Amino acid sequence: MTRLIFLGPPGAGKGTQALKIASEAGVPHISTGDILRAAVAEGSDLGQKAQQYMSAGELVPDELILDLIKERLSQDDAQVGWVLDGFPRNVPQAEFLGQLLEQIEQPADFVVNLDVTDEVIVSRLLKRGRADDEESVIRHRLEVYRQQTEPLIDFYRSRQQLVSVDGNQPMEAVYASLQQVIAA
Secondary structure: OEEEEEEOOOOOOHHHHHHHHHHHHOOOEEEHHHHHHHHHHHOOHHHHHHHHHHHOOOOOOHHHHHHHHHHHHOOHHHHHEEEEEOOOOOHHHHHHHHHHHHHOOOOOOEEEEEEOOHHHHHHHHHHHOOOOOOHHHHHHHHHHHHHHOOHHHHHHHHOOOEEEEEOOOOHHHHHHHHHHHHHO
16 A cells, blocks of 8 residues: 655656656545646535635635545545645645544555755756746745745654655656655
């Protein structure tokens, strides 16, 4: 059974690696962005609530995200494991998530941190060529990440749940490192 949480800055390759690991393990790749979009598309009660925040350009509150994650983790395919990508983003969310996973008896095996230097991230994202991928915007997103999300690394390290993987390597090498970590 595989239950992993992926952390790392924007451009670290979390989504790519999480999807590959989930696919190989035969478990769902659970992305908060995907959950939100699906709930809105379905028009569920939670989706309608989320839509109100998203339409106003506001962040969807933690409680609502957690309700959506709880709902997603209760689905049949998630009973054999899961790979969570894009959540938690801060320590309060991590505390909520820990309580939720304990409550539904699905504790994470460990938390994977893709450790990537700013220079590698800037280079990768500039090559990606999205409209919002200007260097100043990228560096600002990294700063926001450092302030809000990096404390999670200490949070999970202090609980002996954190495993860091060198994300500066080529994609295949990162994947090989992840496979070794999971097999250990």
